[in-house]
Amino acid sequence: EVVHAVNSRLFSFCGGLAGDWMVTSIRAICGETLPDAERVQIHQGVSAAHEALSSGTKWCLRGVTSNDRYVTRPEKELLLAKQAPLGRATATHAALIPIRKSAPWWAMTQDERRAMFEEESHHIKIGMDYLPAIARRLHHCRDLESKEPFDFLTFFDFAPSDEPLFDRMLERLRSTREWSFVDREVDIRLKKV
Template structure:
């Protein structure tokens, strides 16, 4: 099985609200959400210095890249986290059907809605393996529960979306953006899920993760103003 390098037409950009130009036409966005950052947690690697508590973030999804973020962005001291939705590379048809049945939808903006963004980079050893070799590490076996087995236990409480970056921005220090939403009351379950995913005895795939940090946010209504 060969991994495709094509990307979906659904692109996502996580950017500081302050960096969005005045008069920017949001009508062509398929999604526009706003957040305020509560905490940035280093795991392996550091977040951009400008990404810190109190930062107002926007998530923009569109059918094409947003070009005004491409020129002079890094030089300005800002940051851009972006990716594109692709098909699920390591999930079989039966697993996809099961996930659609189990998975909760995105939550409405609320002070009780927590969002966590985790940029993740995989090691050269991961990308040197074949698609089939990588897929085995995701599956449940007699020896380990695997990524899918762990994630499905929490799918009814934790919304997840994966964005791919590796093939659209090879210079980025991360290969994926993993985005989660859940009620604040379910935060202990989220922490437990992440702990299980990082346990390489239960999920050997995580042996190949060499870059990650967590951005904890509150999902705001579009009219709300973030406060530091």
């Protein structure tokens, strides 16, 4: 069944009155912002996604984890060797950054996007500098039937003392050519309740 195939890969991020994460800020980097919320609840799976529409929920963003699109084998080995998992006891701060890319990005071919992403913009090379302090999970939204407002939901967690490091990485990434294709980006900072 189609719905079950995707079940464990589906994540919903719901902003509202309830949730394990307290919202400390919501800031539009590019394009329209999202409504204010006090908490964010993260749900995994399909049934949870339906339950998520409880009272007080202002917005619900959904995405699925997927196979890699751009990493080469050597890059993948380096990432696996250096990255940390989400949910470390010390990682009490987090960022949820939903991102949409423009039509010209999606009109490119796979090899053109890879060249822009890494050879031109060094996304992986930059990101690698911040492992293992920053842990991450990437969710894709484009292939879901629910009309999602973003193409990606990016989620990161880290120790409070590593937040300045995280901000430095964002400055570097946001000044790349890859980011000139980002047409909506909202930066949501969270603190574990």
